[in-house]
Structure formats: C-alpha cells, structure tokens
Amino acid sequence: MTTxxxxxxxGMPSRGADLARRVLADRRAVLGLALLGALFLLAFAGxxxxxxxxTDTDFAAMREPPSAGHWFGTTQSGRDVYALTLRxxxxxxxxxxxxxxxxxxxxxxxxxxxxxxxxxADRALMWGTDLLLVLPAFLVVAVLSPAFRAAWPLxxxxxxAFMWMVTARMVRQMTISLKRREFVLAARYLGVGPARIVVRxxxxxxxxxxxxxxxxxxSVAIIAESGLSYFGFGVQPPDSSLGTLIAxxxxxxxxxxxxxxxxxxxxxxxxxxxxxxxxxxRDALDxxxxxxxx
Amino acid sequence: xxxxxxxxxxxxxxxxxxxxxxxxxxxxxRGEVLGIVGESGCGKSATAxxxxxxxxxxxxxxxxxxxxxxxxxGLTDAELARVRGRDIAMVFQDPMSALTPVRPVGDQxxxxxxxxxxxxxxxxxxxxxxxxDLVGVPDPARRARAYPHELSGGMRQRVMIAMAxxxxxxxxxxxxxxxxxxGTVQARVLRVLRAARDATGAAIVLITHDLGVAAGLADRVMxxxxxxxxxxxxxxxxYARPRMPYTIGLLQSVPRLxxxxxxxxxxxxxxxxxxxxxxxxxxxxxxxxxxxxxxPRCPVAEPRCREAEPDLRPVxxxxxxxxxxxxxxxxxxxxxxxxxxxxxxxxPSDRRWRRPVLEVSGLTRxxxxxxxxxxxxxxxxxRAVDGIEFDIREGETLGLVGExxxxxxxxxxxxxxxxxxxxxxxxxxxxxxxxxTAARRKALRRDVQVVFQDPLASxxxxxxxxxxxxxxxTAHGARRRAAAGRVGELLxxxxxxxxxxxxxxxxxxxxxxxxxxxxxALATEPRLVLLDEPVSALDVSVQAGVLNLLEDLKAxxxxxxxxxxxxxxxxxHVADRVAVMYLGRIVELGEVPQVYHRPAHPYTRALLSAVxxxxxxxxxxxxxxxxxxxxxxxxxxxxxxxxRTRCPRHAALDPVRARRCLQxxxxxxxxxxxxxxxxxxPEAMTP
Numbered sequence: 008m009t010t011x012x013x014x015x016x017x018g019m020p021s022r023g024a025d026l027a028r029r030v031l032a033d034r035r036a037v038l039g040l041a042l043l044g045a046l047f048l049l050a051f052a053g054x055x056x057x058x059x060x061x062t063d064t065d066f067a068a069m070r071e072p073p074s075a076g077h078w079f080g081t082t083q084s085g086r087d088v089y090a091l092t093l094r095x096x097x098x099x100x101x102x103x104x105x106x107x108x109x110x111x112x113x114x115x116x117x118x119x120x121x122x123x124x125x126x127x128a129d130r131a132l133m134w135g136t137d138l139l140l141v142l143p144a145f146l147v148v149a150v151l152s153p154a155f156r157a158a159w160p161l162x163x164x165x166x167x168a169f170m171w172m173v174t175a176r177m178v179r180q181m182t183i184s185l186k187r188r189e190f191v192l193a194a195r196y197l198g199v200g201p202a203r204i205v206v207r208x209x210x211x212x213x214x215x216x217x218x219x220x221x222x223x224x225x226s227v228a229i230i231a232e233s234g235l236s237y238f239g240f241g242v243q244p245p246d247s248s249l250g251t252l253i254a255x256x257x258x259x260x261x262x263x264x265x266x267x268x269x270x271x272x273x274x275x276x277x278x279x280x281x282x283x284x285x286x287x288x289r290d291a292l293d294x295x296x297x298x299x300x301x
Numbered sequence: 302x303x304x305x306x307x308x309x310x311x312x313x314x315x316x317x318x319x320x321x322x323x324x325x326x327x328x329x330x331r332g333e334v335l336g337i338v339g340e341s342g343c344g345k346s347a348t349a350x351x352x353x354x355x356x357x358x359x360x361x362x363x364x365x366x367x368x369x370x371x372x373x374x375g376l377t378d379a380e381l382a383r384v385r386g387r388d389i390a391m392v393f394q395d396p397m398s399a400l401t402p403v404r405p406v407g408d409q410x411x412x413x414x415x416x417x418x419x420x421x422x423x424x425x426x427x428x429x430x431x432x433x434d435l436v437g438v439p440d441p442a443r444r445a446r447a448y449p450h451e452l453s454g455g456m457r458q459r460v461m462i463a464m465a466x467x468x469x470x471x472x473x474x475x476x477x478x479x480x481x482x483x484g485t486v487q488a489r490v491l492r493v494l495r496a497a498r499d500a501t502g503a504a505i506v507l508i509t510h511d512l513g514v515a516a517g518l519a520d521r522v523m524x525x526x527x528x529x530x531x532x533x534x535x536x537x538x539x540y541a542r543p544r545m546p547y548t549i550g551l552l553q554s555v556p557r558l559x560x561x562x563x564x565x566x567x568x569x570x571x572x573x574x575x576x577x578x579x580x581x582x583x584x585x586x587x588x589x590x591x592x593x594x595x596x597p598r599c600p601v602a603e604p605r606c607r608e609a610e611p612d613l614r615p616v617x618x619x620x621x622x623x624x625x626x627x628x629x630x631x632x633x634x635x636x637x638x639x640x641x642x643x644x645x646x647x648x649p650s651d652r653r654w655r656r657p658v659l660e661v662s663g664l665t666r667x668x669x670x671x672x673x674x675x676x677x678x679x680x681x682x683x684r685a686v687d688g689i690e691f692d693i694r695e696g697e698t699l700g701l702v703g704e705x706x707x708x709x710x711x712x713x714x715x716x717x718x719x720x721x722x723x724x725x726x727x728x729x730x731x732x733x734x735x736x737x738t739a740a741r742r743k744a745l746r747r748d749v750q751v752v753f754q755d756p757l758a759s760x761x762x763x764x765x766x767x768x769x770x771x772x773x774x775t776a777h778g779a780r781r782r783a784a785a786g787r788v789g790e791l792l793x794x795x796x797x798x799x800x801x802x803x804x805x806x807x808x809x810x811x812x813x814x815x816x817x818x819x820x821x822a823l824a825t826e827p828r829l830v831l832l833d834e835p836v837s838a839l840d841v842s843v844q845a846g847v848l849n850l851l852e853d854l855k856a857x858x859x860x861x862x863x864x865x866x867x868x869x870x871x872x873x874h875v876a877d878r879v880a881v882m883y884l885g886r887i888v889e890l891g892e893v894p895q896v897y898h899r900p901a902h903p904y905t906r907a908l909l910s911a912v913x914x915x916x917x918x919x920x921x922x923x924x925x926x927x928x929x930x931x932x933x934x935x936x937x938x939x940x941x942x943x944x945r946t947r948c949p950r951h952a953a954l955d956p957v958r959a960r961r962c963l964q965x966x967x968x969x970x971x972x973x974x975x976x977x978x979x980x981x982x983p984e985a986m987t988p
Contacts, residue, residue, distance in 0.1 A: 189755065189759040190761040193760075194776075197750070197776055207761075266656045
C-alpha cells in the first residue's frame with residue numbers, strides 16, 4: 008500500500024486502563040471506593056482495637072448504653088455490641104458482595120448466551136430459568152440450610168442461585184434487540200467470533216442494567232440473609248450478621264437504640280458505598296455520559 | 302403582493318443556549334415559491350417551525366413574522382391554532398407520522414375544513430373528496446375512506462398536500478416534502494405541489510437540502526449556513542452565477558446525472574469528472590467559529606474573514622444579496638479541482654481479461670409471510686430477490702439501483718452472509734459459498750467487507766475509534782500490538798488524523814464517522830467491498846469527499862465495489878456498471894455510460910427521467926416519465942412481466958403485442974455490446 012505511514016497514537020491506553028482512568032476521574036466512584044475500603048478495614052481490623060471479643064460476656068454491664076468501656080454499648084446478656092456488629096459486618100459484607108457478583112454474573116452469562124445463541128440453547132436455558140423462578144426460594148433455602156450449618160460460602164451460593172432469574176430474562180431480551188443492531192451485524196460480517204461479540208459489543212451495552220442490578224443485589228442479599236437468620240436458617244447464633252443484629256434489635260429499637268442503630272447505620276453505609284461505585288462504573292462505561300472524551 | 306414577511310427572525314433552543322436561526326429576513330409574494338436550501342443543522346427546519354408557530358418547548362423565536370400584515374410572533378397557542386391550517390399550512394417530511402393512524406384520511410381532511418370554514422359534516426366530506434381529486438389521487442371517493450397505513454408514501458404525501466390546501470391558505474410551508482420518497486414518486490409529488498400552487502395561488506416556502514428539487518420548483522432561493530442566509534436571489538441567477546463560496550461549493554459537490562460539473566471549462570471532457578468537496582464539516586449550532594462561520598472551510602478565506610461576520614449585502618438589482626466580504630465574479634476558480642490518482646494496481650482495460658471477484662447467478666431470497674399470533678399459518682411469500690444474475694470483476698464498481706422494495710439491500714445481505722442461498726449460486730473469488738467450511742468462510746471474510754448506510758448505527762458507540770479499527774485485525778488473528786500499530790495507518794488512508802484514535806463515534810462528525818467505517822472495512826485488505834447506501838446519510842458537501850475517497854481507494858488498492866444506492870447521480874459518478882432492480886429482478890444491466898445514455902428498459906427510463914437536475918432552466922424543461930399506480934406487492938407480483946402494470950410502453954402497445962407482456966416473463970436479452978435488459982420490447986429494438 009502506498010500510504011504515508013504515521014506513528015501509531017502514542018500513549019493510547021488499553022480499553023481496560025481507559026475504563027479504570029475514567030472510574031478514578033469520577034468523584035462519586037472515588038468516594039464510594041474509599042467508603043467501601045474504610046468499611047472493610049473497620050470490619051476486619053476494627054475488632055482488634057477494642058478489648059472485648061465478640062464471644063465475651065461482660066456480666067458487669069448488661070444493656071448498657073455506649074460508654075468508654077463498651078463503645079457501642081452491650082446487649083442484655085452483656086455482650087459487646089461493637090465486637091458483635093463488626094463480626095456481623097464481616098459476614099454481611101462477604102455474603103452481600105459475593106452473592107451480588109455471583110448472581111449478576113450468572114444472569115449476564117445465561118441471558119447473553121440464551122439471547123445471542125437462540126434456538127435450542129435459548130429454550131433450554133429459559134426453561135431452567137423459569138423452573139427456578141417458580142420454586143419457592145425461601146423454603147428451599149430453609150430446607151437445605153441445616154446441611155451447611157457452618158459454611159457461609161454455601162449460603163452465598165444458595166442466595167445467588169435464587170436471585171439471578173429475572174435479570175437473566177431482561178438481559179436475554181436486551182441481547183436479542185442488540186443482536187439486530189447494525190454494529191453487531193457489522194462485527195459479525197467482519198469475522199468476529201460470537202464469544203468476542205458478546206464480550207466486546209453486547210456486555211458493555213448491558214452495563215447500566217447489570218451494575219444497577221449488582222448494586223441492588225448487594226442490599227437484597229444482605230437483607231435476605233438477615234431474613235433467613237431471623238427465622239434461624241442463615242447465620243446461626245452465637246455467630247452474628249448485620250441481619251441477625253437488626254432482627255434482634257428492632258423489638259427494642261426505641262428503648263435501647265444502640266442494639267440495632269449501629270448495625271442498621273453500617274448496612275446503609277455499605278449499600279450507599281456500593282451504589283456510588285456502581286454509578287461511577289456505569290458512567291465510565293458510557294461514553295455519552297459527561298467526561299466521555301479526553 | 303407580499304403575503305409573508307419575516308424580519309430578523311431568531312430561534313434559540315434549550316432556553317437560549319443554542320442559537321439555531323440567527324436573524325433571517327425574507328418576503329414571499331402570492332403564488333411565489335421561495336426555496337430555502339442548506340445542509341443539516343443550518344437552521345432550515347427551525348425556520349419552518351418558527352413560521353408556523355410549532356417550535357418545541359424550550360425553543361424561543363424573536364423578531365417578526367407578518368402574515369398578510371398580521372404579526373404571528375407572540376400570539377398565544379389558541380390564536381395560532383386559528384391561523385394555522387387556515388392562513389398558513391404545513392407539509393411535513395414524514396406523512397406517516399403527520400397523519401393520525403386511527404382515522405380515515407378523508408375524515409382528517411374534512412376535519413380541517415369543518416374547523417376553519419364551519420362547514421357541515423357532509424359538505425366537508427364532499428370537499429375532502431374534491432381535494433383528493435385535485436392532488437391527483439385516483440379514485441378519490443374510495444381513497445377518502447382509507448387509513449394512512451393503507452396508502453403508499455407518495456399517496457400519503459398527496460393527502461398532506463390536500464390537507465394543506467384545504468382552506469386556501471396564503472402560505473404553504475413545505476419542509477423536505479419529498480425527502481422520504483422514491484425518485485419517481487418524488488417527481489409526481491412535486492408536480493402536485495406545483496399544481497396546488499397554481500390552483501390556489503398560495504405562496505410556498507420550500508425547505509430542502511436537495512438543490513435539484515429547489516431548482517425545479519423555486520422562483521427564488523435562500524441559501525442558509527450556520528443559522529443565517531448567506532446568499533439570496535432569483536433561482537436562475539444564484540445557480541448560474543453563485544457569488545458566495547459556500548453556494549459555489551454546494552453546487553459543485555452535487556453529483557449530476559450528466560456527470561458534467563458546473564462552471565467547468567468547455568475543454569474539460571473527462572467522462573467522469575471528479576466532484577469538488579468542501580473540506581471540513583458544517584459547524585454545530587452553539588459552537589460557531591468567530592468571524593464568517595464558513596471561513597474555516599472556505600478555500601479563499603482571508604484574515605479579514607475571521608475578524609467579523611459579514612452581513613447580507615445587496616448586489617445587483619434583482620434582489621440578490623450575498624454575505625461575503627469578497628466580490629467573486631467567476632465561480633470556476635474558487636475551488637481547486639481535485640485530480641484523480643493514477644491506478645496503482647494495474648488491471649486490464651478490457652473487462653473480459655479481468656478476473657471475476659463476485660459471481661452471482663439465480664440468487665433467490667424469499668421471506669415467508671405469516672398470519673395470526675399463536676397458530677401461525679403461512680399465507681404467502683415475499684419474493685424479495687427472485688433470481689438475479691451478475692458478476693463483478695477486479696477493479697470494477699457495480700451500482701445496484703432501484704427504488705425501495707426492489708430487493709437491493711436483501712441481495713447485498715445475502716452475499717454478505719457467505720452461505721448457500723435459498724436458490725442459485727454465489728461465488729466469491731471463485732469459491733462457491735455453498736461449499737465453504739466454517740474456517741474457510743471466516744478466512745474469506747477478510748476479502749469481503751461491508752460499509753453500511755448509517756455509520757452511527759454500524760459503529761459500536763461504546764468503543765473508541767482505535768478499538769473499532771483494530772477489531773477486524775484481531776478477529777483475524779493479528780496480535781493486539783500489531784493491530785494497534787495499524788490504526789494510525791488506516792486513519793491516514795481515509796484522510797483522518799491520528800488524533801481521532803481516542804475518540805468515540807458519538808464525538809465525530811457524520812463524514813468522519815463514515816470514513817472510520819470505510820477504514821474498518823479496509824483493515825483486512827479486502828478485494829471486494831459491499832457499500833450499502835454509503836453516502837445517503839451524509840450532507841452533500843461531505844458526501845462528495847467520501848465519494849472521491851472511495852474512488853481513490855479503488856484505484857490505489859485495486860478494490861471492487863458493489864454499490865447499493867437509490868441516487869442515480871451518485872451511481873453515475875462512482876460506478877462502472879449498473880444493474881437496475883425492480884420487484885426482486887434485475888431489469889437492466891450494463892456499462893454506466895451506455896445505460897444512462899440509452900436506457901433500454903422503460904423502468905430505467907422512468908428512473909432516469911425522475912432525477913431532479915440542479916440547473917433551473919433544464920430542470921423546468923425536464924419531463925419525467927410518469928409511472929401510473931403504485932409498486933405492486935412483492936408477495937404478489939403481476940404475472941408475465943412484473944413491470945407491465947406500470948409500464949408506459951406496455952400501455953401504448955397494440956393488444957396483440959401487449960399479450961406477450963401479460964403472459965411471458967421476459968428473459969434478459971442483449972441490446973448492446975455489454976447491455977442486457979429484461980423487456981420484450983426494449984427501446985433500441987422498438988421501431
């Protein structure tokens with residue numbers, strides 16, 4: 008070819024690096040990431056700051072309001088609320104975020120494969136999805152929970168397994184309409200393979216949906232876990248999660264607010280931080296949003 | 302007598318932040334047609350909406366619009382509603398969305414008569430039928446009871462015109478009235494508009510981007526650029542002796558059916574002279590450069606052009622005015638004439654010695670038609686492509702033309718799939734697509750690439766230009782670094798700067814986007830590029846540059862093109878050979894000069910005669926061949942010759958010879974050296 012060769016654009020970052028740059032340029036995303044980091048730090052390093060362990064019982068202080076000795080006060084059996092809350096937060100953070108990532112990932116995988124492949128793959132996957140939709144999730148988890156008394160990762164799997172179906176159906180529908188768009192057609196006729204088209208052309212357009220779904224799922228998973236715990240199926244006493252603490256504390260919310268106020272406040276903070284990160288990620292994925300171009 | 306007078310009209314959008322119209326003045330007399338021409342974003346449509354008081358919320362119009370001496374700006378909606386339809390009427394671009402889908406069109410026409418004239422129901426209905434007859438709707442009493450979706454596009458637009466003239470308005474504002482219509486339909490609608498003007502004496506403000514349409518209908522024209530008038534005057538004067546560089550550029554960049562550029566020296570006899578593009582792209586409203594807004598694109602701009610925006614100043618006696626600091630008398634020398642590059646890849650000049658790149662024979666694509674929801678029943682077959690045959694040889698462009706519904710795009714998509722067609726054979730570079738393995742098919746995709754009509758739709762909006770251009774390379778196994786290295790080279794190939802690599806498609810202009818789409822198609826060094834209406838979404842000034850680029854690339858890289866287009870003038874400029882499609886069949890095929898000069902098939906003749914010429918005296922003389930009726934349903938084509946229901950030649954035949962058209966489906970016959978036509982009585986052979 009008789010073209011005048013020009014230098015390739017220097018310093019052109021890869022797509023991933025560009026995405027990271029744009030996430031970090033977003034004030035909300037940075038705030039959210041910082042908050043989330045602080046919460047993790049509090050959950051895992053915080054217990055070492057206080058002298059009380061979550062299993063300890065202080066018989067000298069029962070239902071004490073927050074004080075210098077017990078920062079968040081104590082329960083009616085004399086356990087330290089600070090230690091209990093952080094212990095619960097460890098569980099809730101892990102359960103919430105892992106379950107959300109798993110369920111949204113599963114929804115994206117099933118939805119795009121079914122929508123893009125069509126035919127029998129679509130029918131088989133949607134049949135499975137519908138089957139899970141009609142199963143009473145709470146009962147199944149309740150029946151199965153005695154089997155994994157000690158293993159929280161199994162609880163995460165079980166929670167995630169019952170959260171992805173509605174999103175998967177939405178993803179499938181959107182994939183079908185994206186599949187007919189001209190840029191997907193163009194990629195197909197350029198010789199781009201189906202897996203690559205799904206990853207590069209379809210998933211980015213589902214970004215907002217998946218991120219909103221993922222952030223919502225964090226709180227849904229935390230609350231679902233607390234619901235299960237309330238009925239004695241999720242995290243079992245004496246271990247605690249934010250859900251069990253809130254469930255136990257709500258009864259005495261007006262008279263002994265410290266029993267549940269701290270746990271509820273931290274839950275709100277977690278959900279807020281995840282939402283901020285999600286908003287930033289969504290805008291970074293969409294070049295039409297402000298700050299799209301360099 | 303002036304019926305509409307506009308003074309210093311200004312329109313802003315988004316609460317005053319985006320100025321769309323920046324002070325225009327005009328006057329239209331009774332029975333006069335004023336053409337407002339310009340490219341997208343120049344403020345034409347905003348002007349039309351301001352004249353009729355139909356601006357969207359958030360937009361504001363200031364200045365003065367006087368209709369028969371009555372000021373319209375500042376009237377309330379209720380007051381305007383009494384004026385609209387009675388004194389000033391509007392014809393929109395898309396009649397489908399301008400008509401109510403749930404009521405018969407006759408009722409809709411009758412409604413305007415009832416509201417403004419206080420006529421009774423029966424009288425109004427009778428008047429509606431009369432009006433439909435006036436605008437040339439056949440069988441008006443029956444059509445009055447039809448719903449909009451039951452009518453064809455041209456018929457709907459005639460209904461709109463009937464509604465517009467229903468109350469004898471003083472002014473009709475027609476905003477791109479024929480842009481959405483096919484060529485032969487456009488010719489008929491323009492004739493109806495002219496007849497309506499003659500019958501009612503209404504003044505017409507015709508807004509169009511098509512210089513040919515304005516040339517035929519307008520008495521005076523106003524050329525708009527960046528929200529202002531840059532040149533006005535009698536249509537003949539402005540077209541023959543333009544004095545503003547933008548007008549000159551527009552006239553030179555329009556592809557013409559005869560291939561002759563305007564203002565060319567007589568000795569220039571090249572068979573296919575190049576179009577002269579205007580560099581750059583029209584400014585975005587709200588982000589205008591300082592000084593003359595055209596200065597950044599003007600080939601003869603001077604430093605003083607960038608200092609202050611020139612006012613429209615009168616030149617000559619007959620109401621001509623120009624907004625340019627220079628006094629240009631000779632339009633020929635303003636733009637440098639581009640020189641075509643010599644072919645870098647030599648191909649034998651005789652077609653027979655060149656290797657075929659694409660061979661298609663008997664290609665068929667039928668779509669089944671179903672009824673019902675749950676219990677689907679096959680009720681028919683749309684014969685989108687019904688046995689077509691052609692070949693393309695290396696270094697050659699075949700234009701596939703015809704009106705919508707002819708099957709052009711279906712044929713292109715069928716080739717693009719590189720799979721076995723429903724019937725017939727497709728061979729690319731000698732390889733039959735029916736016998737390809739998956740791996741071979743993927744390898745063959747490198748050699749067959751595509752450019753779609755709308756680059757905004759065909760480029761992934763979430764990918765940067767660099768990633769878009771690297772994609773075909775990585776898809777065919779190139780390493781990511783190597784692919785990234787080719788990006789700058791590809792951008793240079795299509796005349797774009799490397800600094801665009803980091804941009805997203807949404808932040809490029811239309812012309813830049815289509816260039817990126819072309820660069821992507823060329824990334825794998827294909828042999829055959831399929832072009833699906835590659836310039837129809839672009840403004841004329843930008844379109845010329847893209848057409849020249851396609852031509853240069855063909856010469857430089859030895860490409861072959863299959864160009865699908867509805868614009869015969871574009872095909873005239875770019876293609877070597879042309880195939881005309883009608884209802885899924887190729888009715889004529891041959892070398893461009895021959896077919897354009899001596900069309901043998903009556904459909905080709907009609908198509909060619911319907912193309913408006915941007916040359917007012919010639920355009921007014923032009924007599925287009927009228928095709929009666931509408932295109933038949935492709936699910937139920939006429940027996941015998943498919944064109945016979947609309948064929949003027951068939952209608953003129955004696956019954957004995959006409960019987961052959963009714964009974965025998967015509968096979969393509971040779972009528973010239975390299976010209977085939979599917980007609981029993983082709984032009985060259987009819988005495």
